[in-house]
Structures are given as structure tokens and as C-alpha cells.
Amino acid sequence: MQTLAQKGDVYNSLHFFDMLRIMPGKPSIYDYNAMLNCYLKSSNVCLNGMNLLQLEMRRVGLCPNVLTFSTLLKGLSIVGEARVGLGVVLEMCDYGFVPSFSCLASLFRRFLDKVELGDAISVLELMLGFGYVPTEPKAILLISSLCSRGMIQDACFVFFKLLGKGYFQRPYFYNPILWSLCKSDQIGGLLAFFCCLEKKGLVYNTCSYTALVYGLSKKGLFREAYGCLKIMEGDSGCYPNVKTYTTIIKGLCEYGRIKEALGLLGKMEKTGCDPDIVTYNIVIRALSNENMLNEIYELYESLHQKGLVPDRYTATAFSGLLKRGSLGIARTLLQDIFLSDIDLDVAVYNVYLCSLCHAREPQELSSLVRSMIKNGIEPNNITFNTILKGFCEEKTLDEALEFFEHVDWPGKRPDSVSFNTILSAACKMGDSRMVQKVVDLMDGEGVKLNVVGLTCLMQYFCNVGKFDDCLKVFEHMIIYGPLPSVVTVNTLMVYLCKNHEVETAYWVLRNLKRYGLLPDSRTYNILLRGAKSERKFLLVAELQRKLRMGVNQTASF
């Protein structure tokens, strides 16, 4: 019987097992355990075999002992059936046996490796119930995996569970939670969590404070962010570092407060916290978007003087210059990086391709794509969407469509940006035939028009004078979705102003909040222009007042 089991022949082994029943008291649980043990030595052990054995054990009415369970768990671990293993552990507990630390720890590890986090939490709870403590790296891994998958609630649950047992009070455990709360825009949750840590007397480190600075900057709450910086610079023992300053500089750039960002950059240099290439790249990107050439030159110079070397992110930081028409400068700077020996990647090539498109050199596009492939860099959908855009601007839309339909899309299929690129071109040109073609194409591919595509259509209807249809699209979006974006709203505003309906536009503006929409400064400026040209001075004054107050007064937390 054991020989057969060892060979993996469960079926025939069980046959002999059954034959033992002619002897009193046989087969016993010891025979069963021995057979199971032999089976695990077989080279073709599998879940099915173990299932068969278990069924047989139940059929002949054997009551498992602790060895039965541990052998079974060993087998399940061999075949990698962690979830079945968890079931066996639970059954084992029902029988009153205590699973060993190593058995639970190994299950825990397995679930972490397979990113089956719910099961990992179940195992952790079992472990804590038996007084077992997971290793520190694995506990951190669980919390950070939960966070990176957006399961912040579960991460908190795990953290407080461990904290309640008196384990793991160091920042490495809760910093991932702080950061993911910030990244998912839960500033209220962040502050609540901070208060909670404070009450429990836990000690932060610089990374924890930086999370707070990040969350506040992201919301535009710079006064509060500076306050946090002050506390850090005081006697917190967590002096701000390059990452802290860079975080706030990034926030300032995103809110268009570039002067302030430059000021902070200067402060870093003065206080001996030297900015690194990441800091510079962020500022260069913001300057590029504003086409602030002199400042870019200055920064570019000073980073070289500091011995810093531009990298792939520096190259992509120049992309704003392309949009703002500083083509020659952008190409010089890009070429400078292209000819250096830094590692390039697909994003850098894509920006370079974009510069070729703007330079109206479509014949060079394919040779650049060939050279990127030769250098081992795979083009992605962005690569081809960039080329498609170039075609739309340079050639006829039929030729662009030809490219669209015959190119071997890297993502196996064009994405919504691909469709919108060509749809947008057709809409701008008022090319009804092409608009219809693209809409049909999307229909055939089962791709729904998204907010960008629908905004294009609104523009199209305005272009061809079908104003009612433009409004209908907007209404449709309000009622059925997708929710219009601020660009959609601005498109509508432009249309209303063009149509001498500034008062209506203002009415829409005041009602935006009811639909969950927010205007931006461009919305106000569009209206302001419209009101001025219609000589509606009361409205002009009103709009100017609102602009001065700040368009959307930052909600306080």
C-alpha cells in the first residue's frame, strides 16, 4: 500500500487500504497518516490525490489527529494550494488543535507572494489569536500591498490590530497608509489618522511629515503646508529634506505658483538642502508649460554647474515648449540629451517624435521609430497616437485614417485617445463624413464616446452651426453621463458667448455646482471677454470681482 502511494498511485493504494478493514481496529489513523506521508514522497503529488485520500479517511470514519493535519498542510504547501491550506487550518482549529507558528507563517508568506491579501489578513488574525507575531518585513509588506491596491481601510485595520497587540509602532508601518490617504485625496482621513497616531504617542519621521506636506500641497493648502514645514524646522527632530521641499515645490507648480516655487528652490540652496535632478525637472517642466525660456536656460545652466546630469525626465520636462511653439529651443535641448549617453526610454522618444511632427518632418518619423526599436525600446500607444496626430495635421484625414486602420497597434488595438485624435481633427475641420466614419468605427469596435470625444462633437456642432445639437450633447452628458469636465464647460461657454448669449452663459456658470461641476479661471475669462464685447459692464465688474476673490475658494478641511 505504501509503495503504491509513494509512486503516486492513490487509487490502487486505497484499494489495499480498504482491504485492511477485515482486521479489527484497522485501518487506523496511523495507517492513514503513514500512507499520506508516503504519497507526499511521490513525484506526482497533486491536490486531487490528497482529496481522494481525505474522502477515504472520512468514508471509513477515521478521526484525524494533529499529525494528519500537519502532513496534509505540508502536502498542500508542496502543491501550492494556500487557500485549501487555510481551510484545513480552520478545520484543524475546530478539532481543537493549535497550528504551529511556522505553518501559519508559511501560509501568510504564500498569500503575500500571490497578493491574495484578504486571505493574508485572515491568516494574520489567526496568528495573532494564537499569540504569534509575523516578521516585521512581512507585516510591512502586507500593509504596503494593501495601500498600493487602494485597500486603505484594510491597511488601517491591520495596522491598528497590530498596534493593539503592542507590536510594530515604527513609522515604516503607518507611513504607507499616510501616503496612500494623500494620494487618494483623503486629506480628512489623513488628518484623522495623524491625530490618532498622536494620541497613541507614536513618533513620526521625516517621511511621515512629508506625507502631510504632500497632502496639503496637493489640495492647494500652502499656508498649512508651510506651517508644517515650520514645525519640521523647529524641534521636531525631523528636519525637512530634499524630498520634502520637492513635494511642496511640485504642488506650487501645479497650482501655477511658479515664482513661489522658484523662491523655495532658492531657499533650499541657501539652507544647504541642495535640490537634486528631480527637483530641477519638476521646475523645468512647469517653466516649459509657461514658455519661460530665460528661467529655463538659467536653471539648466545651474544644474550643470552643480554637477547634476539631466536624465530622461529632464527630456520630457521640455514637452511644454513644443505646445507653446518654442520648437527650435525644445529641439536643441532634446537633442542635447539624445546625444548624451543617458538611458532613454519610450517617453523620451515620444516627446522627440512630437517635436518632429511640429517641425513638419513626417518623413523622419518612421526612421526614428525604427531606431527606437533597434535600441530595444518598444513603441507604445502614445507613440502611435503622436504620429497619428502628426498625420492629422500634415496630411489628409483619409491618409490619417489609412494609418489608423493599418498600423499594428502596440496595445493590440487603438485606445480612446487614438479615436479621439482623429475625431477631434474631423470635428475641427467640420468634416461631417469623417466624423460619421469615426463614430461608426468606434461603434463597431464597441468603444463608447467618452467626455473628450463628446466635447469634440460639441465643437463640431458649433462649427457647422448646429447649435441645438451642441446643447443637446451637453444636456445628454448632464443627465446620462459621462460628467462634463471643465473643458466641456468651457467649450459650451465659448459657444454661448459667440452666440451673444453671455447672460445665459452666466446663468449656467452659477448653476454648475448643482451638477457637480467646477469652473476654472479660463471659464471666467471666456465670459469676461464675452461680457466686454457685449458691453455688459455690470457683468464685467461682477466677474472681475469673483476672479479677484479666487475662482473656487479653497474648501477648508
Add this chain to the structure above:
DNA sequence: CTAGGGTTAG
């Protein structure tokens, strides 16, 4: 062992 950066469409 936790933290800061980029490219396509409206």
C-alpha cells in the same frame, strides 16, 4: 523597510 519626477486626445 516607508516618501518627491515624464510623454498622446477635448
